[in-house]
Amino acid sequence: MTSLPQAGGRGLLNFAAFVVTIAGIKAAGALVVPFLLAVFLAVVCLPLLIWLEKKGVPELLGLLLILVVVVGAWVALALLVGTAVADFTRSVPLYQERLRAMVGEGWVWLQGYGLTVDKSILDDIFDPGRLMRLVASTLNSVGGILKNAFMILLMFTFLILEGAAIPLKIRLIRNGKYGALDSYTAITKGVNRYLAIKSTTSLATGVLVYILLQFLGVDFPVLWALLAFLLNFIPNIGSLIASIPPILLALVQLGVGYAAATGIGFLLVNVIIGSIIEPRVMGRGVGLSALVVFLSLVFWGWVLGPIGMLLSVPLTMAIKIALSEHESTSWLGILLGSNKEVLVRLEEVEKRESQQE
Secondary structure (H helix, E strand, O other), X not given: OXXXXXXXXXXXXXXXXXXXXXXXXXXXXHHHXXXXXXXXXXXHHHHHHHHHHHOOOOHHHHHHHHHHHHHHHHHHHHHHHHHHHHHHHHHHHHHHHHHHHHHHHHHHHHHHXXXXXXXXXXXXXXXXHHHHHHHHHHHHHHHHHHHOHHHHHHHHHHHHHHHOOHHHHHHHHOOOOOOOOHHHHHHXXXXXXXXXXXXXXXXXXXXXXXXXXXXHOOOOHHHHHHHHHHHOOOXXXXXXXXXXXXXXXXXXHOOHHHHHHHHHHHHHHHHHHHHHHHHHHHOOOOOOOHHHHHHHHHHHHHXXXXXXXXXXXXXXXXXXXXXXXXXXXXXXXXXXXXXXXXXXXXXXXXXXXXXXX
């Protein structure tokens, strides 16, 4: 009789601890976001450092080579974002005026057919300021992270230096038990594989978007290709958000036909990359259900902002793997898992039961 109240109290305590932890992460977002970026950067680069050491390259020299590559890519991205945003910002007033003029022409056209529509409603739907705020918010978030380069790279340097010793520390904490590193290995391999595949497909998406917009003559193809590359990391809705600004710009700049062509082009790119190539390369996927992927997008976006949306899948993957390791929390790992994974595990259970019989 006393076990139920104790279990209920323990569950309530765990929930309270979870709420306090999330509140702390949200309050310390300015520090947590750079740290998480440094962690994922270290996870991606650590295998390269280990490979260089196996080839006989000293650890410090290998770290220096990796830092040169990372800093070079960081500077190139910062210059690209800064130049693109500056050019786009100078042209914003012109596009706003054109969009307002087109909304006015559309309202007159509706009036000519006897359709009475409140012009303020059209102005609100096609509010150019909303579009600019959307693009500015995303790019400013990226720009803010790029400005924290020193802090992120400093954290990254110490993390990658400590990375080689982490498996030894885990084995010591677990008293050298067999399988002590299974969870750590699964997390690093899973996150590494996801980030490698997602980076490749996002780069392909950005290149195809640039070619499409350059061919159609839409202004700032580099900016929209960069936006498509970054937002492709956001599952489900990232590609949709990335397509809205260039479609509206094509409408304002070139007309309805070019806007339709831009929309069809984005649809084809997303179908080919996101629905055909990426699932085949991913194999069994990221090990998360579609509902969990969407909820993690909303949750981490609320906690950490736009960067949380970019990192939502690898963060949830790591948590799911960690929960699956312990018997008391394995049920949570099952709930977070994909349907395919559940079916595979059920088949394994049925095989074991049949062998025992």
